[in-house]
Amino acid sequence: MKEELIRIEHGVFRSDTGEYRFDISVSCGECIGVYVDEYLTSGTAYLDLFKGRLALTDGRAFCCGSKTGAAVIEHWIRQNTMLVDKSRFAGRELTMRDFVLALGRTTSYRQKNRSAARLKSLAATDMLRQLGLEHSWETRLADLSVLDYYRLSVFRAWFTGCRLLVLDRLTEALRRQDQDRLMQCVQLLLGHGMAVLLFDMDEMFMFRYAGRIDVIKERRTFFRLYPEEYGPRLFELLGWERASRPAWMERTAPAKGKTVLSVFELFLPPLPPLSFEICAGEIAFLHDENYSTGRRLHDCFLGNQGWQNGIFRLDGRIYDHSELNRIIGTEIGIQIEQPDRPGGVLFDNMTALDNLCTCLIPKADKWLIRKKLVSSILEEATRWFPREMLLRPLSAWSLPDRLRFSYYRWYLLNPKLLICFFPFAGQESAHHKMIIDMLVLCARRGMAVWIISSGIDAICEKTDNEEFLRRLRYIKE
Structure with missing residues (x-):
């Protein structure tokens, strides 16, 4: 049985946007998918949890197999989790070395010196080779391809010894073949015992790589899908089955x-x-x-x-x-x-009808009567949306x-x-x-x-x- 890293049961999290109820369970060497019904609400809150911006206010928390309090598990997340997304930071002169060392977890002068020396070690060199990174450490971050930027992020996670890596929406930034290449790199981390969360909205990508998918719906962990359930079941749970084409x-x-x-x-x-x-x-x-x-x-x-x-x-x-x-x-x-x-x-x-009139009326000929035009727009729009919706x-x-x-x-x-x-x-x-x-x-x-x-x-x-x-x-x- 794999060593458990963190587990939160019936967790209640509160933020400025409302209350969320997440159940989280991650063990060493696991690759878990997270699929949300609405990225801007549930998705943002879920990621904020791993950025240290969302506090646990209720529920049972376990860290490395032992029951603990909210403060301990939040500290563990801050110290042991790394979130990687498509943002490469604003500094145009930031080098690969800066990215790994200056933005890592080392703080003291002595620790930084040790880390700089470790970049030249056989272990680090071998990991770079396995990841397919062949650039000089002085290469600017902005000059890397998107795939190499993500590869370097994987290396930084390994180098800093983080226990949990969160990958945010890889499929929006990487081509299909590059997704597969990066996931080969991620497999190396899984082999070293690191846990990985794939936070994405491409279900086929998660079906290929995730050993479990946590479905987040209506601000809570709604269901857990296992490989034998992958397929249309995901959309049935989310209620996204569409009617046949009109x-x-x-x-x-x-x-x-x-x-x-x-x-x-x-x-x-x-x-x-x-x-x-x-x-x-x-x-x-x-x-x-x-x-x-x-x-x-x-x-x-x-x-x-x-x-x-x-x-x-x-x-x-x-x-x-x-x-x-x-x-x-x-x-x-x-x-x-x-x-x-x-x-x-x-x-x-504004109402939906007003939104339509705002853009259409200025385009109409001057002789058209506004009231007649508004009526025509409403009549046309009701072929697509219920009348009561258009007036809200x-x-x-x-x-x-x-x-x-x-x-x-x-x-x-x-x-x-x-x-x-x-x-x-x-x-x-x-x-x-x-x-x-x-x-x-x-x-x-x-x-x-x-x-x-x-x-x-x-x-x-x-x-x-x-x-x-x-x-x-x-x-x-």
Whole structure:
């Protein structure tokens, strides 16, 4: 029987956002998946527990097999847990050596000297070789590939002697083949007795690597799935089984339309020049492995950092960066990662109908009577959402409904170009089908759809929307 590290039974945790009830059980050498119903509530709170930001207020706690109090187990978590996500820190000059030593757990001058010497030891050199890391210690963290950054994080966990490694949403940052390579590195840690939590929303990834999946639903540990139960049972537990496709969403063969967006040698430092075209009805995908391209494009369309050179042509007309503000929201739609967050496209304090009218009425001809237009919008929207929902503030809507509504808003507005920044990031896998269906509907209306994301291969493997796959085209960076 494996040595138990921590166990919390009927744990009650309180934060500013409410009360959470988590049952946690982790033993040496275990790889456990954690799947949440809503990342921004339950998911954030669960991660905060391992960041030392969430306190245990009730329940039974055990540490290394012995019953203990909340203070002891919280101290153990702070001292023995390392959380790894896609953030590489802000310091551009931070080196690999800094990352392992300066950001490790050593504090005194003597400890730092010992650790610096240990970096040159045979054990450390052998571990680096097994992980596939062949860079100089003076290599800047910013110059590493995403895979090598995660490999270095695995090495740091081993080097500092942490007992529990928490990996946050690897599948959003790594390609499928890189996920497998990293998990080979993680297997080395498991072999050394370290425990690993895979905090992710890609169920197929966890099915491959987790020996158990803790399902978090409605702010509590709802169920524990074991390998013999992997499969549709996960979605049954979460209540995410979807009804069959409505008749009006039947697939049609895509017809290639005219060129809507044409970009030629568009230079947005530090990115290489971009050149590509997107036609009406097409879904174009630009791969952004380390989120740098997405950030720069986001600053271009929603900030003040324009391009230095090149041509941006929309529907046959060339635009300067200074002219984008005039057409964003009408001719160009921008769908950000979390559309209902600050800076998104939705207004939570307004009703759904008001959200639609705010974007559609300014686009209408002046002779149209507002009352008649509002009535027409409401009539059209009731084909998608119940009337009573449309008259309620969006803050009262569930997350899946708000997400679907954000795409429906663009469907009604029908811009020539719809740019989607990381549409699948942070979204539960059960919502991917809905997002894909909405993207197809927007493309079917004649929009040119441009997706910027870190990966889409795993999503394509799972989707049964053949029209999406036919319309999808990859853009080379």
